[in-house]
Amino acid sequence: MPPILWIILGLVGLIFGAELVVRYGARLASGLGVPPILVGLTVVSLGTSLPELAVGIDAVRTGAGSLAVGNITGTNIVNLLLILGLSAAIRPIPLGLQTLRLDLPAMGAAAFLLLVFSVDGALQVWEGVPLVVFAIVYIVLLVRSTRRENAVVLAEFAEEYPVSRPRERRAGPILLQSGLLVVGLVVIVFGAQWLVEGAVDLATALGVSDALIGLTIVAIGTSAPELATTILSTFRGDRDIAVGNLIGSSIFNLTMILGVTLLFAPGTVAIDPELVHVDLPAMVAVSLVCGPLMISGRRLSRAEGIGLVAAYVLYFGYLIVART
DSSP: OOHHHHHHHHHHHHHHHHHHHHHHHHHHHHHTTOOHHHHIIIIIHHHHHHHHHHHHHHHHHTTOHHHHHHHHHHHHHIIIIIIHHHHHHHSOEEOOHHIIIIIHHHHHHHHHHHHHHHTTSEEOGGGHHHHHHHHHHHHHHHHHHHHTSOHHHHHHHHHHSOOOOGGGOOHHHHHHHHHHHHHHHHHHHHHHHHHHHHHHHHHHHHTOOHHHHIIIIIHHHHTHHHHHHHHHHHHHTOHHHHHHHHHHHHHHIIIIIHHHHHHTOSSOEEOOHHIIIIIHHHHHHHHHHHHHHHHGGGEEOHHHHHHHHHHHHHHHHHHHHHOO
């Protein structure tokens, strides 16, 4: 089968599998009496990040480390420039205090930490430990901050992921939800394998680097769930939660996802020089620029959103022209 078909098949598998994990994992956990806050911070966050994790682990174990790092780097650039920019271009985005006080500083710090680890042109297995610790500290702070939010947030979450009340709990639905959750995980594993194999074969056939494929096709593909969710929530008018999750997902990708990926690496993960000298600094710059844009007026305006989208178009154009 041609590499592009494996890539398409892998992307479809990742998106479909992540949807199953998020939807039925959230329903199962809530149906068993798990608080909605913990469901959002665990099942939903993990489910939307599983594509990046599966791709990363499979890539480092097959010697395509630049594909794994390029996917994380490209995904975050897509999240912050393209998806966030499109949402703001459609309708200005008001921002909550948690985003300004916790999420934005954490995102900038996580991006800078990854850049520091990567300056020598490689990532070590042990460097996954501080990244995972960073994620755990962030989650703890996030839980403390979330507990102080009002009931409106919980009601919005319950509306997005409707579940049966605990008193309506029945063995049949629980078994069905558990089965669909397992199916989603299996589909994600196979989807990641197909995507990585197709991406590596395509890079070889075109004579380009694994990093470029990771920054473009794989990054955009694994960001598809976030793109659909954010745009949909924009038209529904509940973007505060979606935008917070988008930024939180970027932090989670840089720390927990990449950290766990490194822990599964058989040894040192080499990174393409262009990834170290161009793309990782670009990701750090995007993370730092987004802060002042959002803090000014505590909102992201249409003009700023259009500017972010234009910046992504320029960056993508650079990748196509200069790296192929």
